[in-house]
Amino acid sequence: MNNMAQKEAVRQFKKGLISDASRQLFGERCYEEVTVQDIADAAGMGKATLYQYFESKEEVLFSLLASYSRDVTRVLESCCDANQDPYTTLKKVISLTYRLYLKNNRIFLAYISLKRTAAFKREWLEELNALRERKFDLLASVLEKGSEQGVFIQVDSRRFARVLNNILRGFSLEPLETRQGEPIEALGEDIIQSIIFKGILTDGED
Amino acid sequence: MNNMAQKEAVRQFKKGLISDASRQLFGERCYEEVTVQDIADAAGMGKATLYQYFESKEEVLFSLLASYSRDVTRVLESCCDANQDPYTTLKKVISLTYRLYLKNNRIFLAYISLKRTAAFKREWLEELNALRERKFDLLASVLEKGSEQGVFIQVDSRRFARVLNNILRGFSLEPLETRQGEPIEALGEDIIQSIIFKGILTDGED
Amino acid sequence: MNNMAQKEAVRQFKKGLISDASRQLFGERCYEEVTVQDIADAAGMGKATLYQYFESKEEVLFSLLASYSRDVTRVLESCCDANQDPYTTLKKVISLTYRLYLKNNRIFLAYISLKRTAAFKREWLEELNALRERKFDLLASVLEKGSEQGVFIQVDSRRFARVLNNILRGFSLEPLETRQGEPIEALGEDIIQSIIFKGILTDGED
Amino acid sequence: MNNMAQKEAVRQFKKGLISDASRQLFGERCYEEVTVQDIADAAGMGKATLYQYFESKEEVLFSLLASYSRDVTRVLESCCDANQDPYTTLKKVISLTYRLYLKNNRIFLAYISLKRTAAFKREWLEELNALRERKFDLLASVLEKGSEQGVFIQVDSRRFARVLNNILRGFSLEPLETRQGEPIEALGEDIIQSIIFKGILTDGED
DNA sequence: TATGAATGAGTTTTCATTCAT
DNA sequence: TATGAATGAAAACTCATTCAT
Known part of the structure; x- marks a missing residue:
């Protein structure tokens, strides 16, 4: 039955x-x-x-983290599957990832605090690390493809992925830093995309 | 006496x-x-x-935050005073700010957790917010100058400053996210600078 | 039906x-x-x-205690019924009682802890006390018979029964006191019997 | 100072x-x-x-157990030091040990329950085991001396000590078994001494 | 001023027992 | 009748802060 x-x-x-x-x-x-x-x-x-x-308060957090990480991975996978040009793919990746990060920013903070403690089981950490690796693999693959096609600059794609991740993480934490109740006009995704893609120089100086 | x-x-x-x-x-x-x-x-x-x-454990944290914020401000001020070209100035600003952020990343995290609690006095928050404003003013002034000179892209300099701040913040938190004891090769400042200035596109697509 | x-x-x-x-x-x-x-x-x-x-966890324990007490009583009764000489009877009583005590030593400990608590019903206590009384009656009767026949020393047979009971209880608890995993060579029944019957003096000093 | x-x-x-x-x-x-x-x-x-x-509730119990064990050891040492004939010595040993056991019977019970748990530190167990060993050494030495002098029966003195200990322990627990508030006339030390020394047979049967 | 000692408020977790199916 | 699911009461322990010297 x-x-x-x-x-x-x-x-x-x-x-x-x-x-x-x-x-x-x-x-x-x-x-x-x-x-x-x-x-x-x-x-x-x-x-x-x-x-x-x-089994514990920590496991509640872990389940949230795992679910959120799986969401990120899923988003990345679907973006890659779409099989569009690297530029379009990355634009979508940035947009979707950023939104997920933004929504879970405080949970991410809790993760950083707790992951070192004994109450946070090694197996959880390993599962999350595995998901993290997967995320970077996917991110790197998108970037690599773009590099090969000469659309993105030539950098070690793994480092490249970390750069991207850090930037998005940084943007996602801004709402936590600013005083609650005094909502700053949100930083549009357009400016984020623009900076990432084109930087702040008007022209190839340096 | x-x-x-x-x-x-x-x-x-x-x-x-x-x-x-x-x-x-x-x-x-x-x-x-x-x-x-x-x-x-x-x-x-x-x-x-x-x-x-x-008067409390929170005040100890506050004093650290204030001191760290003042350091950032001082750094920015000295960079501005140097009266160099906007590009050189910004490079220095990024480098020094990033280092300060990196060194105080855990304290910043504590700030985010505590600032909303009753134990965190309103006056401290106001002092920190004032320092934050000052920081953005300085950052924006550098960026504005660059925009005026046509070196940097044309964006609302205040939003521009927030973008920069968020990016640096994101990079500074990476060491806390990666597994302790498995030190990843640090992301060099060069790549950070490069991305910020030139983005990841090889060429003016879009 | x-x-x-x-x-x-x-x-x-x-x-x-x-x-x-x-x-x-x-x-x-x-x-x-x-x-x-x-x-x-x-x-x-x-x-x-x-x-x-x-009706409760306590009642489970009670039923075990009652069953165990009834076993002891039954053993004593069968020993008495056998109608052998007091010495042989007592040897058997000691042997069988000791074994039952040994097997239930931890349950006895629980009894001591719980019997005073409110959760342990008065009627259970009374039932166990009645069984206890019956045990002492039987024990005393064996001892008395031996005293009358001049085989055992002359003592108030009731006190005598308590003495015997206490000694056997003491022996039965030894395995709980010694460190688990370091099994001491068990104290043979022979030495227990010997001490009880003949004491430790070689000869009628005192 | x-x-x-x-x-x-x-x-x-x-x-x-x-x-x-x-x-x-x-x-x-x-x-x-x-x-x-x-x-x-x-x-x-x-x-x-x-x-x-x-540091914990368990440590409170441990300190009680240790203090009580040390008391027992001290009593035994002083009895041995007195350098009297084995019979007199043993009488004193029995009397004093029995009283200490009686006074601490419930603590002993707690010890049995807790010693297997993780909360009960290995070092505490070792300290108590050492004190226990010392106790048996002293007890055995008294008994051996008596055996050598032909006053006590010839048995492995270590087993002998265990027998004695078990008997005294058994007597000491009686008050816990009987219903509180219905104090049975206490079993006099005389009868304990008598049984231990002379057993219950009137005469060398068996 | 400097400080060890004292403390209550607060948190996670367990478990016997009851409930709803 | 059989049972998984639900639960409140209870207990050990921590820690920022105050007190007394």
């Missing part, structure tokens, strides 16, 4: 409730400030119930 | 001991992981003594 | 499954360390099902 | 307050039932203060 499958579906649905609640909360406040009780309340369940789905 | 000035000097010296110790510790571990006891030990004094110089 | 009896038989059978499982577990780990989930798992049923047969 | 010594003395005094309070509480209720808050309250201090003197 598909009783088993249904059970698992329900279970995944409930895990989803917890994930959604925590995603929301971690998006508003930082990891340490959000208590397990908060998450349970927001997910509409008892605190102990949460522990039936996640 | 001179006695008063001397006392104040001693006081500032002791505050400096605490600042130095905490700068060191916050550079190694994240804000939450460093205890007040750790700082007091590293500063060579009792825990209670620390509270004679700073 | 027979249906009723059969139902009750099934019920008793299931209770037996739980008892057997818990006896096994309480023999390996202490009461607090064994969870209700552990017992249910070992008994091959759901946790909630267990509560259809026992 | 003896400032340092005085500080240490005060510290030891405070540790003593905690030890005394916990000894009292662990004597009344079992280890699990006594909370850290209970101990702190009884010692007249805050919960966190207790953690300045002991």
